[in-house]
Amino acid sequence: MSEQAVISEVPGVFYRKPSPDEPVYVEEGQKVKAGETIGLIEVMKNFYEVTAPADGTVKAFKAEEGDVVDAGQEIAVIE
Amino acid sequence: MIKVLKPGLQTTVQDNGRNGYYALGMPPSGAMDKFSFLAANLLVGNDENAAVLEATYLGPELEFQTDAVIAIAGGEFPPKVNGQCVPLWTTLAIREGDVLSFDFVKQGARVYIAVAGGIEVPVKMGSRSTYTLCGIGGFEGRALQKGDVLAIGERTGPSPVEGTAVPVYLRMKFSKSNEIRVVMGLCSYRLTEEARRKFLSIDWTVTPDANRVGYRFKGEPLDFVPRKQPFGAGSDPSNVTDLGYPIGSIQVPSGIEPIALLHDAVTGGGYVTIATIISTDLNKMGQIKSNETVRFVEVTLDEAIEARKELNAKLDEIKQIIS
Amino acid sequence: MAEQKTSSTRYELGGDEFIFVELSESMNLEAMFKGMAITNGLAEEKLDGIMDICPGNASYMIRLNPEVIHPQEVIEKLKKLEASTTDYENIAIESRVIDVPVLFEDPWTHEALMRFRKNHQDPDSTDLEYCARINGFDSKQDLIRSIVDYPFLVSMVGFVPGLPFTFQLTSQEKQIEVPKYVTPRTFTPERAFGFGGAFAVIYPVQGAGGYQLFGTAAAPILDVQQQLPDFKESMVFPRQGDILRYRDVDRDEYDSIRQEVEAGTFRYKTEELSFTPGEVMSDPQAFAEKVMRRLYHD
Structure with missing residues (x-):
């Protein structure tokens, strides 16, 4: 199986949950479909969705809840 | 015509701004980084006030349905035509059917896309700039959406030849830590000496709450000189009798997290204002991203006016090179 | 020299x-x-x-x-x-006096102020009840009466396009003063009638705000499309120097004004008035009576 990086398209603050009291969008090891939301980037008072680029399994997250990320930074790996 | 395949994060039509309506509560809007905006227009032979696209943090994907001359200037958003890299700060020839897209932003926050003839949208109160809060100007008063089709205006003159470029030493420069020059004043009499010193000496971090309306900063609390609050001001020590806010003014609600008001800002209100970013440094401010830092450096009015002259000289040099 | x-x-x-x-x-x-x-x-x-x-x-x-x-x-x-x-004090000001219908204690600002109770000085009462109490009124009706009894002068237009800051033309001891919200709201309904510091305002568009919420104005003060007759020359209606008389209306009148606005036929009741600052400052009560006469009887 090939690995594919999930890249943040915008700079901002990364979140794995839709809101602080809700569970994460996906756990590591969970299967996702292409286009499925796996996290959010807070930017300019708004939230920008981070989506899976392909069907597969989330192998690992490379950014933690609340991390500041740059545009182009790897956020997760999908296998 | 230009078709919007992907809008980017927030891409709006902007020109030099809607000036002269401040007393009605109408902020000027207009390009946040006027230097890059102007350079892009010069590179395609436009009038200096022609409308361009301003993209923030994420570039759009645009399909040109006609031949066009374009230029892209501002933040380092690597542009591509049909997937091939093309240079920034350069006159580019586009063929009908070409698709312009961008790689992830490397430096800066905003990029300007000028098209010879300008982006054609109705002029509202003297300007084509978008003011999204009231839905005034620009393309239907809002940021671009997928599927929008933009018209290109009549060209007013010839464009520079393809490949004409602004030399590197004249382009915007970017850094993760920045100095922004301010003139102290407005209601700075409200700050204690220590707060004033602190304001001018610490590194302020830009929060995610940063957009065309204003930038909010994290740092340390600033104290005010104790007083009995004057009639009409409100009870918080940071309240003043509601007054006008200049573009670039810095206010400090409750003494925490200063806010620099920018081109789409509120024109007045009841929070104490302590300093104003000089007009030339608003360009730089508009290219700073969340989580980068700013140090405010006090300058005199004469120094601010001198900075305007230097900027104009730089623009004149660009005009010389291009023509 | x-x-x-x-x-x-x-x-x-x-x-x-x-x-x-x-x-x-x-x-x-x-x-x-x-x-x-x-x-x-x-x-x-x-x-x-x-x-x-x-x-x-x-x-x-x-x-x-x-x-x-x-x-x-x-x-x-x-x-x-x-x-x-x-x-x-003796320079004449050429002004307009304008009847501004307001539905006090309306459902829309009520919903908004209840939603942001934790941002308020007194989470257990409404904005109107709280402001009546701290200004020494016996009831919220008395506070409303004091707002509608004396006209307000547009002292500044700003914050957002068209928002009139208005200051009541009455003696200093009768001036109402209220604090702003402890933490600003992220939502205020369009046309909300608010009070903060010594100023009454109407919010032209939905958005953030920190003023106490008392009601909703029936008619707009900003018309971006410029469809109503009062907005043909400018999308902003109030001008600095205008005198606004806030008039409390009931729900039926509010609804009928809304229909006129929707139909594009609504016009503010407006009269010309020339006055001097000295006239207002020396006898606010007589001036208020003059405004009422000009607006409703002359």
């Missing part, structure tokens, strides 16, 4: 493009009328390089192009204007 009379006025720079002049830290009729006279005086001079003249409440602001006129030169000019503005 004769020494200029010293004043407590602050002349401050707002970077290289703005001048901010604070006539008084506190709100009062004298500062407001004096500011009006000075800004009108500057407008009459039609100086090159002056881009905006923005009268404020107890202050004003000028935007200029420093390539055309040096900010210091403008400050010197403004100081001279202030020194020569001694007779502002």
Whole structure:
């Protein structure tokens, strides 16, 4: 199986949950479909969705809840 | 015509701004980084006030349905035509059917896309700039959406030849830590000496709450000189009798997290204002991203006016090179 | 050379493009009328390089192009204007008196203020109840009565396009004063009638806000599409110097005004009025009666 990086398209603050009291969008090891939301980037008072680029399994997250990320930074790996 | 395949994060039509309506509560809007905006227009032979696209943090994907001359200037958003890299700060020839897209932003926050003839949208109160809060100007008063089709205006003159470029030493420069020059004043009499010193000496971090309306900063609390609050001001020590806010003014609600008001800002209100970013440094401010830092450096009015002259000289040099 | 009379006025720079002049830290009729006279005086001079003249409440602001006129030169000019503005009490102001219908305790601002109770000084009462209590009124009805009994003067337009800051034309001891929300709301309904510091306002568009919420104005004050007859010349209706009389209406009248607005036929009831600041300051009660007569009987 090939690995594919999930890249943040915008700079901002990364979140794995839709809101602080809700569970994460996906756990590591969970299967996702292409286009499925796996996290959010807070930017300019708004939230920008981070989506899976392909069907597969989330192998690992490379950014933690609340991390500041740059545009182009790897956020997760999908296998 | 230009078709919007992907809008980017927030891409709006902007020109030099809607000036002269401040007393009605109408902020000027207009390009946040006027230097890059102007350079892009010069590179395609436009009038200096022609409308361009301003993209923030994420570039759009645009399909040109006609031949066009374009230029892209501002933040380092690597542009591509049909997937091939093309240079920034350069006159580019586009063929009908070409698709312009961008790689992830490397430096800066905003990029300007000028098209010879300008982006054609109705002029509202003297300007084509978008003011999204009231839905005034620009393309239907809002940021671009997928599927929008933009018209290109009549060209007013010839464009520079393809490949004409602004030399590197004249382009915007970017850094993760920045100095922004301010003139102290407005209601700075409200700050204690220590707060004033602190304001001018610490590194302020830009929060995610940063957009065309204003930038909010994290740092340390600033104290005010104790007083009995004057009639009409409100009870918080940071309240003043509601007054006008200049573009670039810095206010400090409750003494925490200063806010620099920018081109789409509120024109007045009841929070104490302590300093104003000089007009030339608003360009730089508009290219700073969340989580980068700013140090405010006090300058005199004469120094601010001198900075305007230097900027104009730089623009004149660009005009010389291009023509 | 004769020494200029010293004043407590602050002349401050707002970077290289703005001048901010604070006539008084506190709100009062004298500062407001004096500011009006000075800004009108500057407008009459039609100086090159002056881009905006923005009268404020107890202050004003000028935007200029420093390539055309040096900010210091403008400050010197403004100081001279202030020194020569001694007779502002007797300068006639050509004004409009306008009937502004307001539905107090309406469902929309009620929903908003309940949603942001934790941002408020007194989470257990409504904004109107709280403000009535701290201003020494026996009931919220008494507070509403005191708002509608005396007209308000538009002392500044700003914050967002068209928002009128209005200051009541009454004696200082009868002025209502309320704090702003402890933490601003992120939502305020369109046309909300609010009160903060010494000012009554109408929010033109939905958005953030920190003023106490008392009601909703029936008609718009900003019409971006310029469809109503009152907005043909400008999308913003209120002008500095206008006199607004807030009139409490019931739900039936509110609804019928809304229908007129929707149909594009609504017009504000407006009358011309010439008055002097001295007239207002010496006998606010007589002036209020004059406004009411002009608006409803003449």
